[in-house]
Amino acid sequence: MIPYTIERRADTGVNNVTLGIWLFIASEVMLFGALFSSYALLRVSAPIWPHGFEVLAVWFGAANTVVLSIMTALILRARALDPRAARRLVVAGSALAIVFLLIKGLEWRGEIGNGLVPSVNTFFAMYFTLTGLHALHVIAGLVANAWALMGASRVGEAMTMGRIRSLALYWAFVDVVWLVIFLLFYLT
């Protein structure tokens, strides 16, 4: 039996799962940090860089910002609830994450239909790469949500709440990345 999977270790003040998810987020910060740095470097050296609000569907982006933020708020709230209510909020949040993906898919379809594909210019290359990678994170989060919900009866309430707490941190990170994407691509 591995110690400290649920209870905290006194000298570090965390359990294994919490430490693990923070380490994971640190690594993700480096991943997206490298991509945003690349964005900055390519943008400042570009002779022309389109304004996102002129070439992208800002309303789609804004709607998605609202959807993903509500989703994150729900799952952050779930941390403080009893296990049954928490699971219901995770289900509701997952539904919103699916809505996010649907909106994103519609938006991509419109852009590709207008010939705005990654090879057009570096703006769209970056846009598709970052939103695509972000969407992969949303999909991964949905898989993790489903895994936490389906494993709930097997691993018990304490473990499930630990997983939901970790998922909440993950979703908050995914939301922050989206906010940066929204700012960099849609609003400037």
Add this chain to the structure above:
Amino acid sequence: MRIISTDHKVIGLQYLVTSLCFLLLGFCLIVLIRWQLAFPAQPVPLIGGLLGDANAPRGIMLPEFYTQLGAMHGTIMVFLAVVPFAVGAFGNYLVPLMIGAPDMAFPRLNALSYWLYLAGGIVMVTGFFLPGGAANSGWTSYPPLSIFASAGQTAWLLGMFVLILSSLVGSINMIATILQLRAPGLTMMRLPFFVWAQLVTAFLLLLAFPPLQAAAVLQLMDRLAGTSFFLPSGLVVSGLPLKVSGGGSPILWQHLFWFLAHPEVYVLILPGFGIVAEVIANATRKPLWGYRAMVGAALFMGFMSFLVWAHHMFLTGMGPTMSAFFQVTTMIISVPSVVILSSLLLSLWGGSIRFTVPALFALAFLPMFGIGGLTGLPLGLAASDIPLHDTYYVVAHFHYVVAPGTLFALFAGIYYWFPKVTGRMMNPLLGKLHFWGSFVGMNGIFLPMLIQGLAGVNRRLYDGGRTYTFAGPVVHLYSGQWWSTVLLGAVQLFFIVNLVWSLVRGRRTAENPWESTTLEWATTSPPPHENFPSPPRVHRGPYDYSPAGSTADFLPQHQP
């Protein structure tokens, strides 16, 4: 033993066997290269006909095949052999035992990490069977060349992406295990230096690898979706202007690549330091000299390794201000290496050294890494780096660090912990033959490289530079390097035979044959599932050899 196991010992052994196979594969590729350099335009003996007409018609290798061999040798050795060997095998097997834990913090993620590594490695190597062969743009995959390379480069990028997932999962697991699962009484400053080295290594893997993952995604987009992240405007290929949007930066790739690849150097060396420290403390029967300074140096080295990457890029025209910054940080980062190496050297002072096989490898590590480190200093200063850049001098420098450096440390570790894993000893005579043959062979290959590099021979020339007059005085060295390669390969047979033979027939040994102090020897050999019959409690630091005021030769950590 199940194929898919979550026991850290099984996973460690899976890593070991797989990484040893890749090590052998990487070595075979370099044997072909050394043949070509020594005897250009002569058919490869014995296996020349098996290489295929696309690679080596009538057994004579083509330049296109030569570049694949170079690129894949580097990639396989760094990413598929040495790092999984040092971190995956040694870290996985030993860290939980050394900290008195039943397993890693996340056993299932541990298994996932191994299987991702295997999958990534296979994807990368399948490049050899794709049209156009394996990746051939150097282990650094610099664009624009890599963007136009054959399909093998796509396999390289996909494989790298999967490997980085594997190392991400593995490093999270390692850090969580070391911080969370230490046995009662095992404070951080009582950890064996090996565990500290693995901890810092895991942080480097965690934080340095993702930028290469980002870079791999961008290069995949350039290759598959027609983007121009790394393609500048106005590029002309084969006389035709390229039809891409342009505006990208090849230098950006170099930044992202080296932001990983310099910390990677410390990923390669730190576990080596850790193993050598354990073996030396044990062989000298003395506490390590300067344990606290070594821990501090490892932490400082890990931190600084994120601030030196552009010393690989002095030739990109970065300007004197940037170059001055990276020269200064590079000189600073040599200090912690010197601290660790000096501490290990001073640990020998006054010891009554037991010259066992692991001790021989560990002792040889010290001067070999010393040569590797000191030859690096001229490369860290732009003025001397500019003429030496991309010559065999660079190749000799980092091979001294990794081959007779890290690999010797890893071999020391194999001979040292083999009785832990199997309950049997390896044969010392075969071990000594393996050691002396490897020592002579490696120096016979890498020492002449320093001379060739100083003469100005570029590292990637298919004919070894014979078309250039300045290479004239040094090309005859290639044949000596070939025969050293033959020797090096031949003595590895002693190692392989020893490994297999000792597994079955090796002398059975006592629980603690090296009379060691650390916790991995506080259980049976091999250890049972969940490692310890009852959780151990730690009462002292890791190196209580020849303790003052006691008649005992050593006091184990778990002994009250």
